Amino acid sequence: MTVSTAKPTRGKKRKRAKGVGTGAPPWEIIALFILPAFLLYTIFMIWPLFQSLYFSFFEFKGLARGGFVGLRNFHELFTRYPLNEQLPRAFWHNVYFFIGTMLIQNTMGLLFAKLLYASRFGKRFFQTVFTLPYLISALVVGYLWSLMLNPLFGPVNQILRAIGLESLARPWLGDPATALPAIILVNAWQWVGFPMLLFSAGLANISNELREAAHIDGATSWKLFRHIELPLLLPVIGIVTVLTFIGNFNVFGIVWAMGGVNGEPAGATDVLGLVFYRTAFRGGVDAFGLASALAVLMFIFIFGVSMLMLRYFRHMEENLT
Amino acid sequence: MKSTLFKLTLFLLLIVMLAGCAQKPADTQAPAQKPAATQAPAQEKPTEAPKEMATEAPKAEEMAPVTLTVWSWRTEDEDAYNEIFDVYEQAHPNVTVEFVPFVATDYNNILATGLTGEGGPDVVQLRAYGGLQPLVEAGQLLPLDGKVKTLSNFSPDLLKGAMGVKDGHIYGVPFGIQTLAAYYNKGIFEKLGLSEPTTWDEFINVLETLKKEGYIPIAAPAKDTWMLPIIHDTVGAPRYGGPEFEKKILAGETDFTDPNYVASIQLVKDLQPYMPDNVVGVSYQDARTLFLTERAGLFLGGSFEVGYWRNEGPELDIGIFRVPPAPDSVLDHPLTPGWMDGSYGVNANSDAKEEAIKLVEWMGTKEFGQMFTEKIKQLSPVPGTEPKDPVLAQFAKFYEETPASYMLLVDFRYGDPSGTTLMGNGIQKMLLGEMTAEEVAQSLQEGISQWFKPKQ
């Protein structure tokens, strides 16, 4: 019952397939272990996803499926006005969202992890505090920050004015130039604890012998970080990047809560998740066929790019070792 | 101490069973509904229904209790509706009406799937005009013509809002009318010596005075795009010609790029100096708060706001006026754009169709209409109902005198993209300086023409 044995990673040099048994149990036993998860996952997750693919080739009237229409739904996505303008715009906003999140949220996460790794006091306190917003629903976070950033009544502008930064007091969510960056910041506020915890875990896994060796060689702490820790964090960076990518291309709640269903102002915060939502639930009679087609394109893109990213990071790791 | 797995599975089973048990209370209601269901075969012929209803009416009193679930997007009206349905329940002891409101922004998404499967509603609040069509085409609503006698209380024009465009059947009993005008703060007007403007010059003068005195003249929200076509029609309907233009565009004799229509859009831009700074950052709720806290003199909006002003600012003294026609207007008098707000229909999948039909039939009576207008503070379309609220009564009077259609909603929501969406997005961009009035009109025309075919 002791937990201590659960941390065998440190000290022991890792050997591939260290604990993995060679003689697999008979297939009935394997099946008994795997089948429950397999069935649940396949029926309730994979099957509906496949259905989306199938539905995308049909015409819909409300929820009633009509005839086979080939690629017409896909064609409509790129030709029907204003969808043909909104779709590419939303796509680039997602790209922007991803880059912004990588630069701000994940860099901050890494910085905090590094600072906390070095500090002896208050580590748990800061880790807990920085992760707190993650526990709050995106809707609530969006609502809260909409109030904070409100141009008429919000405290952020009041505080800026009070400390003499009048020029910075602006309608953050009402100006197309600042609305998306503001949402990216709020999203980072909510999520920064996640990369921080993962990077903390990664740093804790780097053996101290390496650090000591570097220290004896006279490396500064920046050099230690740049040449020892950062390369060894590559697998974590890979995981964080892929998870951020998936999360950002699916982003919905926070944008919906702060920019509304149309990604206001003037579509400046419109993202693919909102386009899908509008197409499926605000569109005309044939909405579900179109929405399925859009869902299929998003599946393919998100899945495909994630796989490429994973392969790229694995490749980089192999080059390093 | 056996094994953790064992304990875990046991606990899990327990939880799943608990989930199953917790289900029970709801399930026990189902048998109660069954008798009604068996007596209402799904494919009855519409014309026979009233007869059946009549013969079965006495039996219904002895029938097992029925619970009718009513879905709505009016979370703020929950208490009022419960009071109204209490009256119905007293007259129909076997019926319990459960009113379930959903948040308005998600109502469409809930309805899209909501009418299929278990536990759906019996009676549904339906969006009007185009918003109704997906449900009709999916066959999820019961046609009510020939079954609901009170439908004859309503004019054909009103019933258009509850009609399936393809089959011409009526699918709902209208519950409300909305009309548009300009609200003003009487206290502020008095203090500044202002009166209701009757010409455009007087209107501009009012705005100038308010601005000079440090008020925000018009509490306009431009963050929520759905308000922008409303502001446009409140200000610009006489400029483009209202009903005359509507007739022409439906007949294909003109389109939205008509110079008069473009000029009506430009009016919104011309009024921007009188709106709050950074108007595109001001949400609907912010704008209402500005008017409520007496920081703004005017609010361009609809009769649907009356309830909100009364609840949140009971001490606020408000009046309304029609925005006078702008120079070069096609019409020489102001207009009051209005529309049928929605209707109550019956789920084709309901277990208790007959009782549901009786309920919506009652919703077309004067008894319901009068309670609706008094308790919910909106206009009832039932003839003979009289709003008690003076402002609401004023709206009704305006609409009677100078009626017009809120055209983008009434006629241009039958396809995707809808007229209101295009106009909202367009005006927002115009206020940001990204589009001109011509471009807004063009984008509206381009979007609409993808599905709109004028009748010859």
Added chain:
Amino acid sequence: MSQHIHPSSRRINLASIGANVLLWGYAAIVILPLLLVVSNALRPTREIFKNPVGLPTSPSFESFVKAWEEASFNIYFFNSLLITVASVLLATAVSALAGYMLGRYKFRGSMLLTAYFLAGLMLPFRLAIVPLFLLLNDMGLIDNRLGLILVYAATGIPFSIFILSSFFRQLPKELSEAARIDGAGEFTIFGRIMLPLVRPALATVIVFQFVPLWNDFFFPLVLLRSTDKWTLPVGMTRFFGEFQADWSTLFAGLIITTLPLIIIFLLATKQIIAGLTAGIGK
């Protein structure tokens, strides 16, 4: 103890002051908005309208009582708890079984199966809402808590298998071999020996599933109908409409919704950090 972590230099003090300023500064950015929520929940709405950032002059818990009773939060709370706990336990149980097999043994198709499960991490599942609705409708699981539990459990499987299998992989082989010599079957080894050893991973998996499910409003909105089955976030959306101008009660509702998560998280932080640390270490 710590000299190997940081090279001692004269700049260390300056650096650590800078670090502390940064950490405390950011902590303030996190905590102040949250405090604002708490403070506003204790003030009457009129006061909030006048001055959104102020301290409560005479704190009152009236809004909490109102949220709890009038907004039926007691019912929603029970439903949320039931649905979230059941889904998380179901997903964790089946994932522990599968993760054990996939992490400990290599057999034909094991790589393929692992990839199949992990693919779920990358699939935007929300987009499949329409087919999912039709599927549950065919199974008679609409407006049924069990239906939602099964869906939620399925969505939790990829992440849980990802973490748990990497954990099982790291446990020393000798443990199971010794037990096998004693004549223990596969299930006994799993349940008695292996499972207790991956407790940090279980904690991680449970918390990281719990949070998004507790906060989700999208699936229950479409899949549940009767108000007596609604979960907290769905209740919140209705509550937003009903009390749209009663900010005080709104804020109280927000607190009631979030508090359980904060408590769970505070209790489990240590385990989570241990779990992630080992999970990252391959």
